[in-house]
Amino acid sequence: MKYQPHDFHFRRAKSEGYLARSVYKLQAIDQKYRLFHRGMKVVDLGAAPGSWTQYLLEKVGPEGFILAVDLQTIRLSRPNLQTIQMDVWSPELESLLQEKLWDAVISDMAPSTTGSRPTDQSRSALLVERSLFLAQRFTRRGGFWIAKLLEGPELQRLRQAAQQTFETVHIVRPPATRKGSTECFLLGLKKRL
């Protein structure tokens, strides 16, 4: 499949002032499940360059709060946004997350691709597991979790792991996902105690 760097969603993101086309994946998930509301506190993992963060800031409003984490710099600044350049595996992140009770942990993290599909899939699965662990530890009862997965043999295992924590788990493939991509999103709703 030919890769189209400047496709419809890319041009749309540019014209609407979003930092990446990924925003339309989150928007589609939100439109379907009505997840984000004013005043929410959300952890955005793998946030750079920042289109999901931009979307979240609009949805939670000034009374909400976003913590955006990435290995790369996130060039956004708002009073109710904390950006940190950090590896999600860092124990420091756990200390930081302990400071608030979060409504949601969401992850668009993707490993740098190696060219070997099984390697990329298993690295992606590890990032999903890390985000699930952080959601289990730091979100409130009733909270939710979203994580991007490069789909592979780990999907059902991860889904079952998420079902231990959330009442409902969906696998979502938003329309803005690039043609030929095997990515999907796991969505865990209503965290149990």
Ligand SMILES: C[S@@+](CC[C@H](N)C(=O)[O-])C[C@H]1O[C@@H](n2cnc3c(N)ncnc32)[C@H](O)[C@@H]1O
């Ligand atoms: C597809 S991009 C995210 C796009 C972003 N959601 C947006 O809307 O602008 C994936 C990001 O995951 C980040 N990432 C990958 N592994 C990570 C890790 N171990 N810790 C933190 N961020 C990571 C990458 O640096 C990259 O910026």
